[in-house]
Amino acid sequence: MAKITPLSGFPEWLPGERIVEQHVVDTVRSVFELHGFASIETRSVEPLDQLLRKGETDKEIYVLRRLQAESDDSDSGLGLHFDLTVPFARYVLENAGKLDFPFRRYQIQKAWRGERPQEGRYREFLQADIDIVGRDTLPFHYEVEAPLVIAEALSRLPIPQVQIKLNNRKVPEGFYRGLGVEDTTTVLRAVDKLAKIGPAGVTKELAAAGCDDKMAAQCLALAEISASDGSFVDKVRALGVSHPELNEGLEELLRVVDAAAEHAPGLFVVDLSVARGLDYYTGTVYETTLLGHESIGSICSGGRYDALASDGTTSYPGVGLSLGITRLLGRIFGQGLLRASRSVPTCVLVALPDEDSRPTCTRVAAVLRSRGIPTEVAPEPAKYGKQIRFAERRGIPFVWFPQADGTHEVKDIRSGDQSPAQPEEWSPPATDLHPQVE
């Protein structure tokens, strides 16, 4: 067999790391379900014309071909999805007649991008998305609710502190219009480069878009506003620009901030430099920073969109956020921030006195399992010291010893304490039943 080497950009976890990943997935799933989001999974492939609708990602798509395909292969127009939003929009259109709206769904699946791998950027990665989609209309209050669901999920994860940054596309758009700008998209795109090219670079781009120095300074001043409470409104007003869309955006943003202060204090901050995907967002937008780990980029982003899914007569406006589980865990594992208390689910190893006792030991294990205690039987009747080391290497906390007289003893191999026990009655401490994430 050829030498086996990892593939760059296609991360795989060891069993102990996988336990952490499962804990993250189980946690976000349970929060999403508590909030009434239904699970769906979409197929991994979409027709290329669907995948290319957003325009800017064509370089990143993996196209499929059957190895022995004829030239007119029916699969030739398929690619792996690069996010969960495009497939979800297609799923909504395809099943609109069978879904009830507003439709709340979560989706936890892999996605693929053929990008150059680097920290925080993978070729295969796990995403957890929530979206709420309406038919024709979607009330604003879902823009308040969606980030609170994500905030609750994040707050239950054993990860470094996060900060969810908020903006509303109506704020810069209304502000630019109030300044007299017509091509607001070009201005937004220029301001979005602030971190990359600096204020001088942005001013130059804005000049090319027809903004004089004063207008450019105003645009930059807006992008510099941030606040953890409603004070951003006065800061924007102080810039002296007025426009109905700006007012609407400020009012909406304030409602999100007020609800956030009640339900998730300290987690949200208004940051008017946040632009997010220039194309399809139309209201509130979200970005999430893992504090102290800003270099990996946003771990959870999204926003309100009015026209991502439409069949020509009906549109399906929505709001959603996407949590990058692989990006988050890649950093956490890379820095050794979290680990599982053991590498296996097993709580009890039943020691094997001799091979003839295997049926007895198997019965003990079956009784423990029937009571919800993960149990395995030792692989071979080695010396007990060796069987204990077998448990120790995997972090299995308890070894069970069937005695010759039909009684039983169980040893906590961390403390060395050994005591009589009955398989029908004994229970481990709750914190030992399943692996803990530490």
Added chain:
Amino acid sequence: MAKITPLSGFPEWLPGERIVEQHVVDTVRSVFELHGFASIETRSVEPLDQLLRKGETDKEIYVLRRLQAESDDSDSGLGLHFDLTVPFARYVLENAGKLDFPFRRYQIQKAWRGERPQEGRYREFLQADIDIVGRDTLPFHYEVEAPLVIAEALSRLPIPQVQIKLNNRKVPEGFYRGLGVEDTTTVLRAVDKLAKIGPAGVTKELAAAGCDDKMAAQCLALAEISASDGSFVDKVRALGVSHPELNEGLEELLRVVDAAAEHAPGLFVVDLSVARGLDYYTGTVYETTLLGHESIGSICSGGRYDALASDGTTSYPGVGLSLGITRLLGRIFGQGLLRASRSVPTCVLVALPDEDSRPTCTRVAAVLRSRGIPTEVAPEPAKYGKQIRFAERRGIPFVWFPQADGTHEVKDIRSGDQSPAQPEEWSPPATDLHPQVE
């Protein structure tokens, strides 16, 4: 947007069906973990040379190409995995130094095959695999244990009755050798076609392989033996063939049948016509029939293999089974055999008297959720009849009514019973808390 049509062979479930799928996945996962199997996930892609090692599946592989790839694209040698066994073997070799053996793992992931879709055969499908892999050696008793784990998982699923068919590769191989056959693989391959080409066809193929009529009749007689207990041994002996490998195979098969009779009575049957993947199995082999639904093929297959993974100096023998979740569910949904009691996780809908009450209703919902009760707030302050119909359409059993005086009432919309309740105290019946699979 172009007309949206489903892709043949890439099934997607509606939210209610997805609840059934999640129930199946959660159930098998919990059984696997009770038996100490650790979860892993492997990347979706493997180098083509890995995927082609088994030889016969080259037509089925999906190869990846980046849409904008240069001619010497580094990804050009990658394909989607067509099962979970090949990637697992590679994972074991790649991480051998970091794993403890015997290594028990389960893996629940999608796989892809570019086959012509038909009932029971998909281009994208979900598999749930368990394997136990040793380093250099793997004791026989794992061939007894692995199918019992699967039997326990299957017996907890709300599906039609199954039958797990057993054979042991040493039985036909030893039998053929005892008959004087040298090329046992060719004979096994011919007998494996029995159902397809009938006894006359097999006899003809066996003649070409050098078997005279008497030998061919013996080979066919062996394949016709089946039994739900140890009586198969006498039936084989009655054919008058003797060989050490045959004896070993019969003895091993008997041990599996005896253990099965104790731990999973009625679920297993010896069927000496079962051959399974001609290449790599070396001991016990398993196939599972969904009774009454034989046409979809085996829903769970596997066996003992001695040399699937080897790095030249060390080999990793194993035993495992693979449960075809999509094949199983495709049939179950196609025939309407199972459904979820509702299409959403939501147990309680908090009705909205007017939009100004949204913060109050959101607080009620937060209290219910903090007590583990999946809750959502109504989308708009419509007439109560309309809000109740919103719940009804989704199967949400309870609607919560905040009263003007600060008290609360909750209605079971199936019975119409409405009574006072406190969000800090009220609980639904346990069977209503989460959707049930019926």
